[in-house]
Amino acid sequence: xxAEIIAVGSELLGPARLDTNSLYLALQLQQLGVEVGRKAVxxxxxxxxxxxxxxxxxxxxxxxxxxxLGPTEDDITVPAAARALGVALQLDDTAVHRLRWRFRKxxxxxxxxxxxxxxxxxxxxxxxxxxxxxxxxxxPTPLGHLVLLPGPPPELHRMVSEQxxxxxxxxxxxxxxxxxxxxxxxxxxxxxxxxxAPIYSRVANPSTTILVTAPQQVELHFTAIASTLAAAQxxxxxxxxxxxxxxxxxxxxxxxxxxxxTVGGLLRQKEQTxxxxxxxxxxxxxASLTQAPGASDFFLGGVLSYADxxxxxxxxxxxxxxxxxxxxSAPTAAAMATGVCRLMGSDWGISITGxxxxxxxxxxxxxxxxxxxxxxxxxxxxxxxxxxSGDRDRxxxxxxxxxxxxxxxxxx
Amino acid sequence: xxAEIIAVGSELLGPARLDTNSLYLALQLQQLGVEVGRKAVxxxxxxxxxxxxxxxxxxxxxxxxxxxLGPTEDDITVPAAARALGVALQLDDTAVHRLRWRFRKxxxxxxxxxxxxxxxxxxxxxxxxxxxxxxxxxxPTPLGHLVLLPGPPPELHRMVSEQxxxxxxxxxxxxxxxxxxxxxxxxxxxxxxxxxAPIYSRVANPSTTILVTAPQQVELHFTAIASTLAAAQxxxxxxxxxxxxxxxxxxxxxxxxxxxxTVGGLLRQKEQTxxxxxxxxxxxxxASLTQAPGASDFFLGGVLSYADxxxxxxxxxxxxxxxxxxxxSAPTAAAMATGVCRLMGSDWGISITGxxxxxxxxxxxxxxxxxxxxxxxxxxxxxxxxxxSGDRDRxxxxxxxxxxxxxxxxxx
Numbered sequence: 001x002x003a004e005i006i007a008v009g010s011e012l013l014g015p016a017r018l019d020t021n022s023l024y025l026a027l028q029l030q031q032l033g034v035e036v037g038r039k040a041v042x043x044x045x046x047x048x049x050x051x052x053x054x055x056x057x058x059x060x061x062x063x064x065x066x067x068x069l070g071p072t073e074d075d076i077t078v079p080a081a082a083r084a085l086g087v088a089l090q091l092d093d094t095a096v097h098r099l100r101w102r103f104r105k106x107x108x109x110x111x112x113x114x115x116x117x118x119x120x121x122x123x124x125x126x127x128x129x130x131x132x133x134x135x136x137x138x139x140p141t142p143l144g145h146l147v148l149l150p151g152p153p154p155e156l157h158r159m160v161s162e163q164x165x166x167x168x169x170x171x172x173x174x175x176x177x178x179x180x181x182x183x184x185x186x187x188x189x190x191x192x193x194x195x196x197a198p199i200y201s202r203v204a205n206p207s208t209t210i211l212v213t214a215p216q217q218v219e220l221h222f223t224a225i226a227s228t229l230a231a232a233q234x235x236x237x238x239x240x241x242x243x244x245x246x247x248x249x250x251x252x253x254x255x256x257x258x259x260x261x262t263v264g265g266l267l268r269q270k271e272q273t274x275x276x277x278x279x280x281x282x283x284x285x286x287a288s289l290t291q292a293p294g295a296s297d298f299f300l301g302g303v304l305s306y307a308d309x310x311x312x313x314x315x316x317x318x319x320x321x322x323x324x325x326x327x328x329s330a331p332t333a334a335a336m337a338t339g340v341c342r343l344m345g346s347d348w349g350i351s352i353t354g355x356x357x358x359x360x361x362x363x364x365x366x367x368x369x370x371x372x373x374x375x376x377x378x379x380x381x382x383x384x385x386x387x388x389s390g391d392r393d394r395x396x397x398x399x400x401x402x403x404x405x406x407x408x409x410x411x412x
Numbered sequence: 413x414x415a416e417i418i419a420v421g422s423e424l425l426g427p428a429r430l431d432t433n434s435l436y437l438a439l440q441l442q443q444l445g446v447e448v449g450r451k452a453v454x455x456x457x458x459x460x461x462x463x464x465x466x467x468x469x470x471x472x473x474x475x476x477x478x479x480x481l482g483p484t485e486d487d488i489t490v491p492a493a494a495r496a497l498g499v500a501l502q503l504d505d506t507a508v509h510r511l512r513w514r515f516r517k518x519x520x521x522x523x524x525x526x527x528x529x530x531x532x533x534x535x536x537x538x539x540x541x542x543x544x545x546x547x548x549x550x551x552p553t554p555l556g557h558l559v560l561l562p563g564p565p566p567e568l569h570r571m572v573s574e575q576x577x578x579x580x581x582x583x584x585x586x587x588x589x590x591x592x593x594x595x596x597x598x599x600x601x602x603x604x605x606x607x608x609a610p611i612y613s614r615v616a617n618p619s620t621t622i623l624v625t626a627p628q629q630v631e632l633h634f635t636a637i638a639s640t641l642a643a644a645q646x647x648x649x650x651x652x653x654x655x656x657x658x659x660x661x662x663x664x665x666x667x668x669x670x671x672x673x674t675v676g677g678l679l680r681q682k683e684q685t686x687x688x689x690x691x692x693x694x695x696x697x698x699a700s701l702t703q704a705p706g707a708s709d710f711f712l713g714g715v716l717s718y719a720d721x722x723x724x725x726x727x728x729x730x731x732x733x734x735x736x737x738x739x740x741s742a743p744t745a746a747a748m749a750t751g752v753c754r755l756m757g758s759d760w761g762i763s764i765t766g767x768x769x770x771x772x773x774x775x776x777x778x779x780x781x782x783x784x785x786x787x788x789x790x791x792x793x794x795x796x797x798x799x800x801s802g803d804r805d806r807x808x809x810x811x812x813x814x815x816x817x818x819x820x821x822x823x824x
Contacts, residue, residue, distance in 0.1 A: 040451065
């Protein structure tokens with residue numbers, strides 16, 4: 001079965017933003033055996049969009065639009081779809097009621113333009129939005145279905161997983177499909193491919209996809225098709241295990257957990273606690289550890305020691321260490337980690353201090369030089385020197401990932 | 413003048429890669445006052461691509477294709493363009509000669525399939541490629557021009573700057589374009605639109621776009637066209653100022669700075685310092701303040717007081733306060749803010765404590781209840797109760813934005 005994706009939004013035609021929603025949709029569809037045959041980006045103009053939707057619905061049985069479901073004059077996907085399919089628009093009382101209730105709950109004023117979000121294509125069914133106010137729509141077309149989805153990625157992702165995939169599974173010819181995902185840290189995409197390709201390229205089913213999903217993080221997706229789900233899963237897992245054996249200790253999850261959640265799980269299992277001391281990352285490590293709920297089981301807190309005075313007075317880094325080795329050094333990282341452990345009474349302490357750039361580098365410590373300290377009860381404090389590349393955002397995110405990875409390896 | 417961009421390549425329809433060439437092209441075109449009216453991604457199939465090129469050339473005077481000019485069977489842009497325009501293909505002797513010479517120079521074998529790269533649309537002119545072997549083509553169409561460009565970005569960039577822009581400058585009526593962006597915090601998209609639409613909808617030039625760019629953050633883009641850049645800027649700024657006056661103190665930047673960078677700029681200007689005390693955000697506020705380089709001018713650091721023991725022992729929140737009002741309360745937020753100010757010796761202190769969810773809510777403090785504390789020298793400590801909606805990520809990100817906004821308002 002072939003699908004087309006139409007992203008709606010004039011801002012996606014400028015030099016600053018790309019339609020990234022189509023990557024997510026393509027991945028979900030691929031896993032169901034649905035191929036994306038064409039993508040388009042259209043401006044917020046009813047005529048153009050109606051023409052594009054109409055052409056797509058004449059070509060393909062599945063057409064997805066993303067964006068343009070908001071309450072403003074710019075949001076023209078619903079009227080364009082109505083014109084494309086030659087169907088009427090209905091103001092849906094239940095939807096009006098739901099929107100009013102939603103606004104009241106949030107103490108927001110309900111204005112006339114919000115009624116736009118209650119206009120439904122007459123043959124369509126609503127797709128509830130569990131994150132925002134823009135509901136999606138699922139509308140029959142002569143060849144198949146037109147699916148209107150919201151643009152903001154969190155809303156789109158939830159709606160696709162909760163509403164769209166369960167409907168699609170029923171449409172797609174019956175065969176079971178299972179994807180096993182291996183998440184790896186610390187190896188580059190081409191290293192992973194060089195190790196994995198000799199194994200996965202021998203088989204067509206499962207199919208294999210390599211994705212870079214975060215700095216220092218690569219995912220291998222193995223998708224198998226078989227007559228039953230159990231058979232597909234066994235097939236995907238067999239190949240995943242063969243590949244995983246080649247990857248040493250780089251594989252940290254088979255369930256698409258984040259690295260922080262994986263580390264959190266290991267700490268929870270051992271009933272141990274963690275505190276952090278962050279300099280150049282300024283809180284990014286703590287933010288990442290507390291992104292998933294339940295972090296209070298293992299995360300006590302930390303100290304953001306951006307200024308050297310904080311390293312000195314609150315983490316107990318000796319003045320002599322700062323003077324002799326500098327704030328970006330292995331001895332400072334070691335003292336920060338042991339300092340925060342002692343201060344918070346945690347089982348483990350991680351510290352990060354480095355040159356995130358773009359300025360501040362020197363010949364001996366260029367931009368991208370980062371020291372990670374790791375201390376734990378009943379073991380000597382360890383430090384790791386990282387040599388990272390990329391811009392400031394990338395260096396900070398990579399530091400967090402590789403610091404977490406050191407704790408993961410110590411906990412295993 | 414309107415342009416369309418068609419990216420060719422089946423790999424651009426999967427879950428791993430996006431057409432980034434269109435961003436570069438859109439920027440170059442925008443600077444000439446040419447608007448990209450539509451973008452599409454097509455697979456390596458002659459029929460589909462011919463149909464798409466034909467439709468684009470019937471709609472728009474400028475059509476660009478990127479990719480599909482290589483020597484393999486997959487490279488089908490030239491035959492598809494020939495079919496779309498109904499023109500013949502010619503094997504060009506000069507091009508064959510040039511290719512053979514290029515191959516000899518590099519000690520590569522010239523095979524029959526390399527002749528594909530010497531096939532020219534009969535009415536087209538070659539666009540030389542100073543980086544690779546795939547030449548581009550510039551072909552007249554009934555409405556204007558079809559331009560075939562190579563896919564690899566270094567080849568595309570050189571060909572556009574050396575060959576395409578000099579030709580375009582002669583075609584495009586001379587006009588300049590300027591976009592002024594207002595960034596707003598704390599108002600929803602529909603509130604902003606309700607306030608702004610009565611003003612911006614009276615004029616077509618500048619054109620106005622509303623974007624949600626982060627939680628609690630909306631951008632208004634005003635793009636004006638005029639005969640000179642100064643006139644376009646004056647025109648965009650006039651409308652931006654009229655709209656800004658309706659927005660009260662919600663506008664925080666006219667230069668697309670982040671809210672954290674705006675607050676950092678205000679602190680730097682006043683030579684004042686800041687420390688943070690974070691509970692439910694776990695470091696997100698510090699991470700956001702240190703995202704831009706130079707934060708050490710104003711940011712001293714902070715305490716991540718995820719566990720109550722850290723609030724008690726390190727921030728000096730009284731045990732009686734925690735017992736009587738709880739960790740998520742105005743008195744605790746106030747004590748956290750004054751505590752971190754005193755501890756770090758900063759001019760300002762911000763604290764955040766709340767229920768980010770999904771569990772942990774109660775009747776009186778449901779998920780999304782967040783308290784922000786703000787203390788500064790020579791002013792009484794203030795607290796703010798936020799009632800936020802959305803998932804955990806959204807509640808945490810909104811907390812950071814609204815906390816930063818309180819400091820911004822205090823600094824103004």
